Amino acid sequence: GDSVTQMEGPVTLSEEAFLTINCTYTATGYPSLFWYVQYPGEGLQLLLKATKADDKGSNKGFEATYRKETTSFHLEKGSVQVSDSAVYFCALTNTGTASKLTFGTGTRLQVTL
Amino acid sequence: DAEITQSPRHKITETGRQVTLACHQTWNHNNMFWYRQDLGHGLRLIHYSYGVQDTNKGEVSDGYSVSRSNTEDLPLTLESAASSQTSVYFCASSDGTAYGYTFGSGTRLTVV
Numbered sequence: 555g556d557s558v559t560q561m562e563g564p565v566t567l568s569e570e571a572f573l574t575i576n577c578t579y580t581a582t583g584y585p586s587l588f589w590y591v592q593y594p595g596e597g598l599q600l601l602l603k604a605t606k607a608d609d610k611g612s613n614k615g616f617e618a619t620y621r622k623e624t625t626s627f628h629l630e631k632g633s634v635q636v637s638d639s640a641v642y643f644c645a646l647t648n649t650g651t652a653s654k655l656t657f658g659t660g661t662r663l664q665v666t667l
Numbered sequence: 668d669a670e671i672t673q674s675p676r677h678k679i680t681e682t683g684r685q686v687t688l689a690c691h692q693t694w695n696h697n698n699m700f701w702y703r704q705d706l707g708h709g710l711r712l713i714h715y716s717y718g719v720q721d722t723n724k725g726e727v728s729d730g731y732s733v734s735r736s737n738t739e740d741l742p743l744t745l746e747s748a749a750s751s752q753t754s755v756y757f758c759a760s761s762d763g764t765a766y767g768y769t770f771g772s773g774t775r776l777t778v779v
Contacts, residue, residue: 558709560709595772596772596773597757597770597771597772597773598710598757598759598770599770600766600768603766643709643710654700654712654715654725655700655710655712655768657702657709657710657711658709659707659708659709660709660710
């Protein structure tokens with residue numbers, strides 16, 4: 555079945571540092587890929603998405619490129635802020651599974667001054 | 668504004684008791700989902716529904732049930748609560764594409 559693998563956390567960075575959170579996936583067909591963010595005490599919010607190979611999703615300074623050749627969708631940000639501290643989830647939905655989302659285990663990011 | 672609400676936000680219950688968690692959405696979405704979130708597992712799908720009277724099992728459905736009598740609500744019932752069901756539960760709804768997924772704020776359930 556479909557699966558998503560994320561790097562283990564927590565990731566601790568100083569403010570203005572460069573962020574990469576790795577995500578790889580296993581899926582048949584042509585999945586759509588997503589990054590969700592969960593701030594403390596809240597539900598999940600869609601951060602960005604990509605629906606086909608080589609698409610780049612971007613939002614709030616975060617970016618991720620759908621790489622079919624490496625089955626990856628790594629999340630990057632050039633300069634993190636304390637307010638970016640949250641848990642980040644990589645997820646996919648596949649054409650054969652309607653709108654069900656398959657999630658990775660999540661990566662906690664802590665940004666310090 | 669449309670929203671999805673879960674209640675209660677926190678609940679403590681005893682082993683063996685029946686517990687129902689509420690989920691109500693005003694998006695008029697046909698698709699609704701229940702996930703549980705546990706450290707090291709991310710979010711795992713419990714049950715889902717694609718419309719009124721439709722319910723389906725997810726990957727971790729044992730010990731849980733749902734019913735869908737209208738578009739707005741998908742209550743999740745733990746038939747006989749177990750300590751292994753201590754978790755944070757999220758409800759979500761969707762317009763049929765993953766782009767339209769909206770999550771509730773979650774219910775933290777503790778079974779003692």
